[in-house]
Amino acid sequence: MASEGTGVSELAARYSTALFDLADENKALDQVASDLTTLKQLLAESADLRRLVRSPVISRADQGRAMAALLDEVAASDLTKRFVGLVAANRRLFVLSGMIDGFLAELARRRGEATAQVTAARPLTDAQIEAVTEALRSVVGNKVAVNVTVDPELIGGMIVRYGSRMIDASVRTKLNKLQLAMKASGGQV
Structure with missing residues (x-):
């Protein structure tokens, strides 16, 4: 395989x-x-x-x-x-x-650009893409190319992958974490 x-x-x-x-x-x-x-x-x-x-x-x-x-x-x-x-x-x-x-x-x-993968719940506007690009540029320190894909299953927010780093600020992940926390505390989900 x-x-x-x-x-x-x-x-x-x-x-x-x-x-x-x-x-x-x-x-x-x-x-x-x-x-x-x-x-x-x-x-x-x-x-x-x-x-x-x-x-x-x-x-x-x-x-x-x-x-x-x-x-x-x-x-x-x-x-x-x-x-x-x-x-x-x-x-x-x-x-x-x-x-x-x-x-x-x-x-x-x-x-000489770094590439970041951004997965968003909805298509991003040009202003939003520029804001994400600027935020990444300030962290990375050089030019950043941002590839945006859409995944409606994220519900809201986005996931940003750059090299081996990943920032998951999606609503889906937050809900999953909340569900796990409730299960761990014995609460009903």
């Missing part, structure tokens, strides 16, 4: 490195990063899209057409469309998330 995980991450790394090199050659790093960030957000928000990219039952042609339509809808660059089309044709959409993460991590590394 562990070798499967390693194989998947190696596969994602190879594809993300190839895309990064192509985007760098074509001077399209920012555009591709923007496209991939949008695609990552769409994957996080849509269970149907996640099923599409993970399903071995859906043909590669159908997956390719669906992804092409989605990328047209969000006005993705030609390079991003061709890359995702190739990934679909090669039946590798199941590691698309890893490819996106690898690309964004390499871009951040090359720019």
Whole structure:
């Protein structure tokens, strides 16, 4: 089982490195990063899209057409469309998330940025993202790229992951802690 995980991450790394090199050659790093960030957000928000990219039952042609339509809808660059089309044709959409993460991590590394993962209960406004970025920048001391995903199951608040650190200020976690405390004291939940 562990070798499967390693194989998947190696596969994602190879594809993300190839895309990064192509985007760098074509001077399209920012555009591709923007496209991939949008695609990552769409994957996080849509269970149907996640099923599409993970399903071995859906043909590669159908997956390719669906992804092409989605990328047209969000006005993705030609390079991003061709890359995702190739990934679909090669039946590798199941590691698309890893490819996106690898690309964004390499871009951040090359720019001297640290990357923080922020999971919020609802989409954050630009002002909220800027406030989180500034707070992290003051703690970290250098540039910070913030990747935001939405998980409505958090109920409220957010979880921030930076390197090996994690700050969980979600309502879900607070409720779980309260429930455990009540159980430990013999109270009914």
